[in-house]
Amino acid sequence: MAERLKDRFGAEVPARIAEMIGAVHPAFDRKGFVAVTLDGYEPLELMDRGRAIARTLKVFLPGDYPEAIDILVRSLGPEMNGSDNFGMTPFLYLPHTIFVADNGIDHFEPSMRAQYELTKRFTAEFSVRTFLDKRQEETLERLRMWASDANVHVRRLVSEGTRPRLPWAQRLRAFQADPAPVLELLELLKDDPELYVRRSVANNLNDIGKDHPGLLIETVRRWSVDAPEERQRLIRHALRSAVKRGEADAIGAMGYSAAEGIRVGSAEIMPAKAQMGDIVRIGFSLVNEGEAAQSLLVDFAVHFVKANGMARPKVFKLTSVSLAPGETAQFSKALRLDDLTTRKHYPGLHRIDAMVNGVAMQVGEFVLGQ
Known part of the structure; x- marks a missing residue:
């Protein structure tokens, strides 16, 4: 029987988080934190375990959010290298991102700094959606800056975090209704040097096409002009769902015409x-x-x-x-x-x-x- 995801996020996770926080904030009650977290922990699935840890962080960290998030950021381990896949290891920081989403909306700068650092070690694609929902203009402005960041994970966040239909996440209803702000960001990333980022751009376009098929076709036709091979592959990936649905315009954009005879x-x-x-x-x-x-x-x-x-x-x-x-x-x-x-x-x-x-x-x- 395949190992369940929740089993790879067991009691060792809150213990490790307590150790990391205690190393930079000696007043942190490590034993108390672990004991409270593990009370009722076993039946929970992966995401609920992350939420349980985040709730306990709020209890045991200082009540002042900027002070609390500064401690969390200082406790973080090393950044991921390149676009390597580290499996479940980065999920250690899932509770940190939930903590930011649940508690940081009134503290924009420290929260964005935290998400900037977290996404270099895990991903802030879930937490940043709270800020896109409630502080859209400020967050979009920050994402425009991050689209040219030197770190590949930060650039990917710009696309992945704005996907209207990101799996496992709340939908961004405003962007489902009007994806123009998202497309503005994708324009900045469509020729990113990293496949890891371009694949996210394709997935974002694919999401947009489910609500706005005409806009998807308009975008890929524009992007197809003098497109290098890397962008052509991005376009083919972005069209995959529309092609599966048999949409004639999408199939035409792939270079295929009606099958005669x-x-x-x-x-x-x-x-x-x-x-x-x-x-x-x-x-x-x-x-x-x-x-x-x-x-x-x-x-x-x-x-x-x-x-x-x-x-x-x-x-x-x-x-x-x-x-x-x-x-x-x-x-x-x-x-x-x-x-x-x-x-x-x-x-x-x-x-x-x-x-x-x-x-x-x-x-x-x-x-x-x-």
Whole structure:
């Protein structure tokens, strides 16, 4: 059984935080802090454990917020190097960011200084959203400055922290309604030298496209003019959800046009009757019966049955291919029927389509048993 995230954020975390704070603030009650934090700690999931530690920090640190946050900042360990992935280690600072978000809104400068330092060791993408929500103009002005910071993690924060639909975080409703301030920041970062930052820019654009598909297309068309290869890759990544949704403008922005004369040739789905835990193997061919070569973006969609008995398609990426007149290409995919945290399976008829330049072409079906 896979290790749960909360189990990697156990009793050693508040103990380590107490040790770090005590090293710079000897009056800190280390034992009391740990004891209070661990009371009721075990059943909590990861984020709630972070919140529990943050609440206890407020109790045991000085009541004056600027003094308290200064102690926390002085207690921080070394910065992360480059854009390396350090796994769960930086999550040590999750409670610190929650402490800032919960207590620092009336103390802008010390809070922004703290988030600047925290994001170089973990990320302030969650906490900065409180400031974007409640002190938008001041925070945007600071982020504009940080967009040219020497530290890659600070620059990434400018994009990641302003994502309207950041996973695990509160949505930024103001930016969902009007993403113009976000796009202004992304313009500053679209050619960042670090892939780590550019990937965040792409994810932010992808978020924006879910609420403003036309604005996404307008932006990527503008960015496509004389775009270096790195920016072209960013654009392709930003368009991924729109392409999965079959949006014609997004597919066109990727350089694909309507698939003329393309049809599904042979197709096989095995087994035709499947059970939970089975692997369904999907194979099909596409034939170009037209008179010109065609560039094709090929995905496939499974119409999964939902709890209410209705089916909803989920698109899976396959590949891109060029087909000459009369040419045939083969495609295959294995689909494992296991329940996931993001998808639960229900019995019934599951239709499968090839998605060719955004157009659905029926491949076949299988039945998932009880």
